[in-house]
Amino acid sequence: MFKKIRHKTISRIIEDNLDYLVRFAYYRLGNHVEAEDLVYDAVLKFLERDTDNIKPESIRLYLFRIVHNLCQDYSRSNKREFMSIEDYDVEGADDEALDLEDADRINACLDSLPSREADIIRMNVIDGLSFVEISGILSIPQSTAKSRYKSGMEKLRKLFIK
Structure with missing residues (x-):
């Protein structure tokens, strides 16, 4: 019974944080599809571990940590090329939602x-x-x-x- 409740709690925490995790990965990778794939891999990595010793209040940070590490690994292996800041017109930015x-x-x-x-x-x-x-x-x-x-x-x- 306890394991069933624990699995529901973990599922709820993961579901509540998926959008945040994808956005977190997107701003590091620059590609939404890659970000979603990476978060999926992170959730699988998390679920493959023994989650019985992880406190429910630590799960969110644990997931962010896994995504952060996977983003670093991805960036190292793919060596993204970045444009110089001078190549962008940053004047005139307004307060509307980010596109x-x-x-x-x-x-x-x-x-x-x-x-x-x-x-x-x-x-x-x-x-x-x-x-x-x-x-x-x-x-x-x-x-x-x-x-x-x-x-x-x-x-x-x-x-x-x-």
């Missing part, structure tokens, strides 16, 4: 930063994760996540001021 062109523009800006800073900015600004969640996903202290965020934002400001 694909906006997403590409944002990714180009973030890709000009060191990946450790860009990942934290993506996680906080785009994915809406707190610094506590980010530090759990990346296995770094919360203060390190905050300082990398601040450093990355300063670099972005300098890019736009030029």
Whole structure:
């Protein structure tokens, strides 16, 4: 009986977070289909593990951690080529919902930063994760996540001021 309830809880948590996980992967990979495939692989990896020892409140972070690691592996193996920030017209951006062109523009800006800073900015600004969640996903202290965020934002400001 307990296992059945646990499986329902895990299924609900996975289902509730699928869209967030796909968006998280999309902003790192730049391709929606690849992002969906990667999240599917992450969920399978998670379910293949012994989930009895994982607390329900940790499942969400655990899933984000798996997706993050798979994105890093994917990026290393495929060596995406990024356009320079100068190739994009970033002026005149409005506050409307992000479309694909906006997403590409944002990714180009973030890709000009060191990946450790860009990942934290993506996680906080785009994915809406707190610094506590980010530090759990990346296995770094919360203060390190905050300082990398601040450093990355300063670099972005300098890019736009030029």
